[in-house]
Amino acid sequence: MSKKVVTREDLKSAAEEFKNWGKWGDDDEIGTLNYTSPEDIIKASQLVKKGKVISLALNFDNNGPQGAKSKYPSMGRINPVHTMLRTGTDAYSGVLDHRGIRASDDMVVMPLQCGTQWDGLGHIFYEDYMWNGYDCREVTSAGAQKCGIEKTKNKMVGRGVFLDLPKVKEKDALEDGYGITCKDLEEAADAHGVEVSRGDFVIVRTGQMETKLKEESWDGYPGGDAPGFSFETLEWIQDKQIAGLASDTWGCEVRPNESEEGINQPWHWITIPIMGLTMGEIFYLKELAEDCSEDNTYEFMFVAPALPITGAVGSPINPLAIK
Template identity: 30%
Template sequence: MTEVPHLTDLLADAPTNWGRWGTDDQVGALNFLTAPRVLEAVRAVRSGKVFTLGTPVGTGNDPVWPGRAQAQRYNTQDKSEYLVGKRTATAGGVEYADDFIAMYLQGTTHYDGLGHVWFDDTLYNSYPAETTTGGLTHNSVLPIAERGVVGRAVLLDMARHFGKDVLDKGQPFGLDDLLACAAAQQVEITKGSILLIRTGMIGSFFTRDSAEYYADYLEPGLEYSPELGRWFHEMEIASLATDTMANECTVHSSGAAFVLHAALMRNLGVAFAEILSLDELASDCAEDGQYDFLYAAAPLKVAEATGAPVNPLAIK
């Protein structure tokens, strides 16, 4: 059996952005989304069409990472309490309903904080892993939420590029595939871009049997290579968002797990958004040929959290 390489060895020559924006930085590659680049992104708005990219929450069958519980929503107050006399209307006659939800903060469309993953006991920008104990005092999702993610985004529809409605389980693709897809779509990936990748997986979740969907779970996705890591670094890619739960094939061809998270999030500070709903946007892009747009997202401002729900906007 081939020995699985440790990430220390696998990423020994991989680039990092540690210290690039100072020792206190906790938003990483989002620093590339400067005011001039945001203004440039506004020029991608040509028709005024708006797409929301979040998935529904609390349906009882939400797409969540295997092992994470479904969101639980409860009414804490509704019409029934007025009907049985436990509550009375306010002065003037107003009645109201209220509710409560318990969920994994990464149990729906979400952004990860840069401290979500690490190796060698070190988070992005050299913060020690011990700072995650009991809550992330560094590299939580809060700095990302406070900054927001706004810029020019490019959708790469890998499923359509490969002639499929949804990519196969465990199907990897790499940098050459990304660039070939962009060329086929006649869209330019410029420096500081936000990259959205569609595999068809999350869309297929709602039409497939749950047991079949989760069986032998291994998503299709982008696979790390040294060339890919250098390209993300040189192109100053600010954020990666996909319609999968992990933004990568969980297991790399080397046998190591979550290599892309380590190379891009932990080393470069690329902001990861996962579980996006991209099918409607992709269909519109295929129809009008416009694969770039203004992207805007701000996760919930949850203190010390590893991630938080978000409902991103794509504005064409």
């Protein structure tokens, strides 16, 4: 059976069906992060039983996925460029002793979405609009005047729920081009003994990143074919009222896209500007998968605040699962 092709009419219908504009007020700039309540955070803290902290981030260095070969353009992103401003060699030589202290210092130049990261609500537009109906021209060369990532700096903390799809399907990884369905998500939650609730942060493993790491090549990863969320999962996301969603792929949604020519990343068109969903990409999930399999616990306290870079439309992060 052939896959349904998402058309512009489908996008228009989805935009009307899943629109959250005005739900938290006409001046809202953080979208679904509003779903997480103070009580949710207190309950999430009570999930910590063994004091184990698991990072879900790749290291930020020149071995990252950007710039790898891909049949799709990856928007010119590069891996981080780390430069030393002062070094131990400088200290040893004494050239900076006139400062009265020996130290090192450094800097980094990087796209904010080159590694493990959040997509902010100023990242994707639906036609001429961004989240909550703001004009897309609110994002200028000076940054996002609305929905800048700094508006979220007290958020991205709550209950994390891990859905390990390859484990449930008894595979090492989902195949490139596999569209994750609502049924897949429900079956994984049932298999793991968890229920996705309002205000949760849902982390979904496809296994694609681990495949690339085993191959010791990122070719095909940035902008390439990938397993990911199908267009139909918009309904699941809206019904569950989750705060955020993340995965181990470059762009979360299935690639090749399920859309007609001229529409790139149709799921993004709806999730970010229409729903107001904060989305995480390039999450490293191998260690979390191993730990959850070992203790059969697929919920945890999740802490992953964005860097409050004023006007930014995304942010590098070091997400933590605390069990």
